Amino acid sequence: xxxxxxxxxxxxxxxxxxxxxxxxxxxxxxxxxxxxxxxxxxxxxxxxxxxxxxxxxxxxxxxxxxxxxxxxxxxxxxxxxxxxxxxxxxxxxxxxxxxxxxxxxxxxxxxxxxxxxxxxxxxxxxxxxxxxxxxxxxxxxxxxxxxxxxxxxxxxxxxxxxxxxxxxxxxxxxxxxxxxxxxxxxxxxxxxxxxxxxxxxxxxxxxxxxxxxxxxxxxxxxxxxxxxxxxxxxxxxxxxxxxxxxxxxxxxxxxxxxxxxxxxxxxx
Numbered sequence: 001x002x003x004x005x006x007x008x009x010x011x012x013x014x015x016x017x018x019x020x021x022x023x024x025x026x027x028x029x030x031x032x033x034x035x036x037x038x039x040x041x042x043x044x045x046x047x048x049x050x051x052x053x054x055x056x057x058x059x060x061x062x063x064x065x066x067x068x069x070x071x072x073x074x075x076x077x078x079x080x081x082x083x084x085x086x087x088x089x090x091x092x093x094x095x096x097x098x099x100x101x102x103x104x105x106x107x108x109x110x111x112x113x114x115x116x117x118x119x120x121x122x123x124x125x126x127x128x129x130x131x132x133x134x135x136x137x138x139x140x141x142x143x144x145x146x147x148x149x150x151x152x153x154x155x156x157x158x159x160x161x162x163x164x165x166x167x168x169x170x171x172x173x174x175x176x177x178x179x180x181x182x183x184x185x186x187x188x189x190x191x192x193x194x195x196x197x198x199x200x201x202x203x204x205x206x207x208x209x210x211x212x213x214x215x216x217x218x219x220x221x222x223x224x225x226x227x228x229x230x231x232x233x234x235x236x237x238x239x240x241x242x243x244x245x246x247x248x249x250x251x252x253x254x255x256x257x258x259x260x261x262x263x264x265x266x267x268x
Contacts, residue, residue, distance in 0.1 A: 058091075164182065
C-alpha cells in the first residue's frame with residue numbers, strides 16, 4: 001500500500017491490498033476501497049462510498065458527496081462502485097437520496113471522462129462511456145455498453161438503453177431505445193448503432209433483425225400508431241432476443257410519463 005504523506009485517510013476507512021493514494025487526497029471515515037485501486041492526487045472520496053477492485057480515480061474527482069437535491073435532509077445514503085472503472089479528472093458522483101432508494105450504483109469496466117456528473121440515485125451498468133462533461137440528472141439509468149458523447153445532458157428519470165449511442169451536445173428528455181443512435185435537440189432516433197453492434201461482435205443476421213425492427217418502429221410511425229406497430233412486430237415468428245428487448249423497452253417507455261419509464265418511480 002502506498003499512501004502519500006499529505007493524504008488525509010481516516011483511520012476507520014477500510015482499505016484493501018495494493019492501494020495507492022496520491023498527494024492531498026481525502027478518504028473519509030465510511031469509505032471502503034478494495035485491492036488494486038489507484039487514487040491519484042487531490043481526489044475526494046467521502047460519505048458511505050465503496051469502490052471495488054482495480055479502479056483508477058484521477059485528480060479532482062469527488063465521489064460520495066451529498067445529493068444535490070432539495071429533498072435531501074442529510075440522511076445516510078450510499079454510493080457503490082464496481083471494478084475496473086476509470087474515473088477521470090473532476091468527475092462527480094453523488095450518493096442516493098432517501099426517497100430514491102438510498103443508493104447510487106455504478107457497475108464495472110466503465111470510463112467516465114473529465115467533468116462528467118452522475119447525480120443521486122442513478123444506476124450505471126457495465127461498459128458505459130460518459131464523455132467529457134456529460135450530465136446525468138437524478139434517477140437516470142444507463143444500461144450496459146451505452147455510449148454518451150461530450151456535453152450530453154440527460155433529464156432526470158430517463159433511461160438510456162443498452163448499446164445505445166448518444167451524439168454530442170444532445171439533450172435527452174425521453175428514454176433512449178437500446179441499440180439505437182440518437183442525436184439532436186430535440187433528440188431523435190436516427191439509425192441503428194451498427195458500429196457499436198459490430199464492435200460487440202453481433203452477427204450480420206442479428207444486426208439485420210434490429211434494422212428491420214427499426215424501420216417498422218421508427219419509420220412507420222407517421223402512418224401507424226406505435227402500439228399497432230409493436231403489436232404487429234411482436235406477432236411475428238422467430239424474433240431475436242434483441243428485437244424482443246427493443247419491443248419491451250418501447251412498451252415501458254410508453255407507460256411512463258413524458259416518455260420516461262422511470263418517472264413511475266417518482267414519489268413527489
